[in-house]
Amino acid sequence: LDAEAMAAARERHLTLTKPPGSLGRVEEVGARLAGICGECPPPVPESPAVLVCAGDHGVLARGVSPWPSEVTAAMVANFLSGGAAVNALARTVGGRVSVLDVGVAGDLPDHPLLRSAKVRRGTNDLSRGAAMSREEAARAVLAGAHLAEELVESGGADLLATGDMGIGNTTAAAALISSFTGRPARETTGRGTGIDDATLALKTRVVEEALELHAPDPKDPLGTLAALGGLEHAALSGVVLAGAALGVPVVLDGVVSNSAALVARALAPDAVGYLFAGHRSAEPGASVALEALGLDPLLDLGMRLGEGTGALLAVPVVGGAARVLSEMATFSDAGIEG
Amino acid sequence: LDAEAMAAARERHLTLTKPPGSLGRVEEVGARLAGICGECPPPVPESPAVLVCAGDHGVLARGVSPWPSEVTAAMVANFLSGGAAVNALARTVGGRVSVLDVGVAGDLPDHPLLRSAKVRRGTNDLSRGAAMSREEAARAVLAGAHLAEELVESGGADLLATGDMGIGNTTAAAALISSFTGRPARETTGRGTGIDDATLALKTRVVEEALELHAPDPKDPLGTLAALGGLEHAALSGVVLAGAALGVPVVLDGVVSNSAALVARALAPDAVGYLFAGHRSAEPGASVALEALGLDPLLDLGMRLGEGTGALLAVPVVGGAARVLSEMATFSDAGIEG
Numbered sequence: 245l246d247a248e249a250m251a252a253a254r255e256r257h258l259t260l261t262k263p264p265g266s267l268g269r270v271e272e273v274g275a276r277l278a279g280i281c282g283e284c285p286p287p288v289p290e291s292p293a294v295l296v297c298a299g300d301h302g303v304l305a306r307g308v309s310p311w312p313s314e315v316t317a318a319m320v321a322n323f324l325s326g327g328a329a330v331n332a333l334a335r336t337v338g339g340r341v342s343v344l345d346v347g348v349a350g351d352l353p354d355h356p357l358l359r360s361a362k363v364r365r366g367t368n369d370l371s372r373g374a375a376m377s378r379e380e381a382a383r384a385v386l387a388g389a390h391l392a393e394e395l396v397e398s399g400g401a402d403l404l405a406t407g408d409m410g411i412g413n414t415t416a417a418a419a420l421i422s423s424f425t426g427r428p429a430r431e432t433t434g435r436g437t438g439i440d441d442a443t444l445a446l447k448t449r450v451v452e453e454a455l456e457l458h459a460p461d462p463k464d465p466l467g468t469l470a471a472l473g474g475l476e477h478a479a480l481s482g483v484v485l486a487g488a489a490l491g492v493p494v495v496l497d498g499v500v501s502n503s504a505a506l507v508a509r510a511l512a513p514d515a516v517g518y519l520f521a522g523h524r525s526a527e528p529g530a531s532v533a534l535e536a537l538g539l540d541p542l543l544d545l546g547m548r549l550g551e552g553t554g555a556l557l558a559v560p561v562v563g564g565a566a567r568v569l570s571e572m573a574t575f576s577d578a579g580i581e582g
Numbered sequence: 583l584d585a586e587a588m589a590a591a592r593e594r595h596l597t598l599t600k601p602p603g604s605l606g607r608v609e610e611v612g613a614r615l616a617g618i619c620g621e622c623p624p625p626v627p628e629s630p631a632v633l634v635c636a637g638d639h640g641v642l643a644r645g646v647s648p649w650p651s652e653v654t655a656a657m658v659a660n661f662l663s664g665g666a667a668v669n670a671l672a673r674t675v676g677g678r679v680s681v682l683d684v685g686v687a688g689d690l691p692d693h694p695l696l697r698s699a700k701v702r703r704g705t706n707d708l709s710r711g712a713a714m715s716r717e718e719a720a721r722a723v724l725a726g727a728h729l730a731e732e733l734v735e736s737g738g739a740d741l742l743a744t745g746d747m748g749i750g751n752t753t754a755a756a757a758l759i760s761s762f763t764g765r766p767a768r769e770t771t772g773r774g775t776g777i778d779d780a781t782l783a784l785k786t787r788v789v790e791e792a793l794e795l796h797a798p799d800p801k802d803p804l805g806t807l808a809a810l811g812g813l814e815h816a817a818l819s820g821v822v823l824a825g826a827a828l829g830v831p832v833v834l835d836g837v838v839s840n841s842a843a844l845v846a847r848a849l850a851p852d853a854v855g856y857l858f859a860g861h862r863s864a865e866p867g868a869s870v871a872l873e874a875l876g877l878d879p880l881l882d883l884g885m886r887l888g889e890g891t892g893a894l895l896a897v898p899v900v901g902g903a904a905r906v907l908s909e910m911a912t913f914s915d916a917g918i919e920g
Contacts, residue, residue: 261660262667263775267891268864268884318918322599327911329600335909336902437601526606543881545899546606553605560898561883564674571673573665580656 245279245517249286253278256285259574269540273520273565280493280518285570289493292339292559293401294552295483296323296330297388299347299475300366301412302375303454308447309436311411313366317350319409323551324355330407330551337559340400341552344391346384347410347475361387363475370416371454374471381470381478388482389489396490404487405522405559407552408476408500414527417503418451419472421529423460424506425536428452432529434499436548465510473507480504481511488515495562497555498525498548502533509537520562523547523554583617583855587624591616594623597912607878611858611903618831618856623908627831630677630897631739632890633821634661634668635726637685637813638704639750640713641792646785649749649775651704655688657747661889662693668745668889675897678738679890682729684722685748685813699725701813708754709792712809719808719816726820727827734828742825743860743897745890746838748814752865755841756789757810759867761798762844763874766790770867772837774886803848811845818842819849826853833900835893836863836886840871847875858900861885861892 253275258264265271277286298320300313322328323343334341343358349366352358363383367375376384395401414436421432429451435444458471469478481504487494488508496505496519508515521534523543534541542558575581591613596602603609615624636658638651660666661681672679681696687704690696701721705713714722733739752774759770767789773782796809807816819842825832826846834843834857846853859872861881872879880896913919 260667261657261665262887265776266885266887267667268886270883270885270895315918318916319599322911322916322918325911325916327599327909327916329598329605329906329910332905332909333902336898336905438603542883543899545608545880547604547608548606549600549604557608557899557902560674561881561895564671564895567670567674568667571665571670572667573660573663578656578660578663578665580653580660 246282249282249284250275250279252284253569256569260572261575261578261580267568270561270565270568273562274569277493277566281491286566288566288570289403289563291401292337292403292405293342293395294330294334294339294405294407294556295342295344295391296407296409296552297344297346297476297479298409300349301410301416301474302367302369303371303415303450304412305369306371306450308415308450309412311437313349313411316409316411317348317352320348320352324357328551329549329553333553333556337556339556339559342395344387344479346387346479359391367474370419370472371450375473376470378466378470381466381473384475384478385482388479389486392483392486393490396492403493404483405495405552405555406480406483406497406501408480408550410474410476413474413476413500415447415451416472416474416477417500418529419454420477420503420506421533422451422455423468423472424462424510425532427532429455432532434527434529462510465507469507477504481507484508484515485512488518493520493562494518495520495522495555495558497522497552498550499527499530500550502530505537506533522558525554584620587620587622588613588617590622591907594907598910599913599916599918605906608903608906611900612907615831615904619829624904626904626908627741627901629739630675630741630743631680631733632668632672632677632743632745632894633680633682633729634745634747634890635682635684635814635817636747638687639748639754639812640705640707641709641753641788642750643707644709644788646753646788647750647774651687651749654747654749655686655690658686658690662695666889667887667891671891671894675894677894677897680733682725682817684725684817697729705812708757708810709788713811714808716804716808719804719811722813722816723820726817727824730821730824731828734830741831742821743833743890743893744818744821744835744839745893746814746818746888748812751812751814751838753785753788754810754812754815755838756867757792758815758841758844759871760789760793761806761810762800762848763870765870767793770870772865772867800848803845807845815842819845822846822853823850826856831858831900832856833858833860833893833896835860835890836888837865837868838888840868843875844871860896863892
């Protein structure tokens with residue numbers, strides 16, 4: 245982050261026609277945007293894009309979700325036809341939806357909104373062995389980074405929101421969050437789509453078993469991702485890394501995105517400066533991950549859908565923060581003695 | 583509120599392509615929007631408008647704010663030229679700004695964004711006598727209601743966000759909130775634009791004195807408004823009442839709007855059903871008022887600027903809630919067994 249641009253934004257906030265600090269956290273967001281793009285005022289994001297990374301999960305064989313893995317492909321088809329929550333909320337904030345298949349088990353049609361970069365058809369069961377190879381994890385990371393890069397470099401996106409789809413993916417997210425934070429499975433495992441008490445107990449045991457089996461080393465992020473990750477978690481960590489490398493703000497969605505941000509931070513600690521936590525998911529692992537990342541979520545609406553829905557609703561807060569810095573009059577412009 | 587439309591929205595949420603309840607509070611917002619307009623799905627708000635009601639305050643003579651009353655007119659001029667925070671955030675969410683002068687002390691230019699309905703040039707000092715007459719309070723209420731009605735009936739607005747401008751107006755808001763909730767001045771009085779400890783102590787004493795002087799009766803809302811209110815608080819209560827009468831959602835800004843909502847509720851208890859608390863202002867009185875109103879704020883970003891800024895940032899949450907109900911596919915549309 246550009247410390248000089250951040251300081252200039254904080255200075256500028258004091259000259260704008262409002263009491264100092266009266267926009268609360270919106271002012272901090274604005275200062276960070278200045279640091280991200282390296283200038284003050286920062287440009288107003290005009291083209292937000294949500295990147296929904298999708299994959300399937302071998303751990304579903306353990307019964308961690310009542311939904312079959314076919315729902316992943318069916319929901320991707322729903323994203324492509326514009327009928328999902330992510331589409332409705334993207335329209336609300338003027339965002340583009342882009343879907344990345346890095347690991348959906350089923351076949352998907354060609355579609356302009358879909359980038360196909362299938363690394364494999366779903367992961368192996370992470371509680372019985374490695375979810376994927378290191379090479380596969382790396383390929384998924386790169387697929388996410390490449391799509392983000394193409395969108396940004398083509399002018400198709402100047403703000404990236406993260407999203408995920410993958411039946412079973414909150415199990416992988418919990419395992420990753422436990423690995424990178426050292427917190428036990430019972431604190432990171434949640435009800436996902438809304439499982440009952442018995443399934444939650446089973447899911448927590450599965451995460452515990454996976455952590456015991458792999459004894460993952462958080463200093464080896466790619467190995468941890470290969471052992472416990474989903475392909476979409478890997479791709480999302482690539483989206484985060486690309487956003488940071490390109491100097492574009494990245495707005496995180498819920499628990500899956502949060503777990504991917506922990507992976508990204510382990511690979512490149514400075515990436516966190518480019519991240520905004522769009523919301524606090526109701527999944528307990530989300531709060532554990534956000535605390536570890538040092539990110540305070542912008543929204544807290546009890547959402548737990550994924551797809552990028554919570555990130556999208558936070559986009560106007562980020563956009564507004566930029567607009568305040570670039571469009572507000574100063575006291576001297578307005579002829580007011582501040 | 584239309585109970586049948588609300589029930590239909592809750593039913594519809596269960597059929598949409600997402601786990602039940604996974605959009606958290608966004609689903610409640612959607613159900614209430616259905617209840618407000620009396621149909622499911624509710625129409626998507628396409629024309630949000632923020633109504634910024636402005637007035638001046640005789641209590642400023644007591645030294646409750648370091649800002650002179652001239653700043654009220656100067657900031658209104660800033661709204662009209664598009665340089666204030668409310669303008670930047672209205673542009674962010676595609677909203678229209680409309681300013682109502684019900685009591686600014688200074689003269690204001692004719693301008694297409696300004697409705698002049700000056701009831702008087704600022705209030706009297708509420709700590710020494712009634713802030714205004716009952717008739718003046720009523721005229722200000724009606725001015726707010728009329729502007730809201732004109733905007734809605736002309737098709738210029740299908741969602742109303744409330745906003746305020748008036749140096750000294752958090753003092754009046756604290757007094758109103760104490761009157762309607764029975765909570766002491768020390769719990770409702772805050773730092774407003776950012777006053778120091780000594781000024782806060784003075785401001786709290788001024789509110790206490792006003793409450794002792796008037797012994798306001800919350801069952802007489804117009805009398806309470808006349809004794810303690812600002813003209814903009816009165817106008818905002820009219821905006822709330824008009825929104826409810828016209829079946830249009832009203833998104834509240836911070837503490838001044840919250841105090842006006844308490845007045846509106848005392849006049850018409852059912853009006854609360856039409857209200858969404860856009861955000862939780864950092865002013866302590868805001869939380870007291872919201873609790874009394876039974877409203878859970880959508881955003882909590884530490885903002886305390888007023889003008890409608892916090893309400894505007896919540897508009898996409900409300901709009902998104904409507905869009906989810908009208909635009910999402912059902913499981914049967916998507917060929918998924920839910």
